[in-house]
Amino acid sequence: MNRNNVFLSLALAVALAAALGLSACAAGGQRAGETASGPARETAAPAQQESGAAATTASAATSALPSPAPSASATPVPAAPTATASAVAGVKTFTFPDGHLSFSYPSVWSVRLVGSPGNAAKLRGVQAVVADATGNELASVTSSTSASNASGPVARTVLDTAPVPGLKDVDGEQLAFGFAFDSLADQSDFHMSVRKQRDFAPAVADSGSAYVSFANGGAEAKVLFGSPAFASVDAAKAWMTTEQYSQLKRLLLTLKYS
Template structure:
């Protein structure tokens, strides 16, 4: 094999590796993890000062998480853009390389769908809608939860970010979004509602998962240690109402 041929083969191999690492448009949050991924061991060191609300599970809901729950990965400093719905009430920040697509929802309502740089739709936020959800008994395990500083319900109650799963007889359902604080308490027995009530109407803020979202609870915990999880958590925690 001459030197020119060897060089061409080397370039082709490098290109193939580069393509295999790119996200595939149409993937949902968490879908990039290999099947059977497991969470890394929890760090025993002291928390980093100034790490902010996305550093890991906080509040009473953290008590329901297993001891090995990993601390969320801290992405390097990323430029963010603030999006505000046309009525000027609900806002959130997201990585500047991501995009937001807005469509009308019902009478006066709007839906913002957030996609990453590869076009994968990862989250959705609605504002000023009229939501209708069903609720009932639930066996819920909360993996992460924290109050959303800039958001309270129409009744003045605190609203919370949370990542949890509900156990049913034949499957496990993962969900990550913003709900009433009570919905992410360790011993909650009611499913609650996926939407929250704000002064301008109902709002739903959630991460868009595939179905099923993860092949195991360990895979979900492993995802919590990724930059994608941290970015989505920061987005949800940045929600505010004026």
């Protein structure tokens, strides 16, 4: 073999080896690229999710913090008006012109004043007549009168009684509400009124007076009954279970003097 042929063979071998080396390098770079662009990116994704969860937790923690209190210089908001006690309870209060005697009654009822306010100074009496929503007159309260305190023997059956809170006569004696049936020498009747408490004591023998005395004169508070009021004591007891009875009892128990 001549020298030229040897050199040519060597050159071809070197060229072939170089070509094979370049091919191997190219194939290795592609696989690395797949690793970097595929699983590596998927591995990085949880890191982003953790970052998002942390941000969510931080946001929740921030929203859970209490709102800052308003500054002292903030304009106060007025409170909403509230209903008065009379409106809530459904009652009204009537006070006599001289400002002393008063009582409460259902708001759907009415009060009619009889007599001039000037009568009070002359002890001629000023009367408040109470009627229900239909106009039926049920009760009467009279103030500033010079009525008699006459009394007499009686056989009294007390059906109901209770002291009027804080109400005493001019002598300091406790007054009470009472519903009773009286048997007198010549008649029998029912009465529901405010009198001295002892007038409704068990086995009372003296009728007492329907009038009580205050510093501004005599007063009378009573329920207006027809004649006869009831056919029997049992009929009266049946009436005591009605709403009307409860309303009239409450009216008498609200009597006040100031």
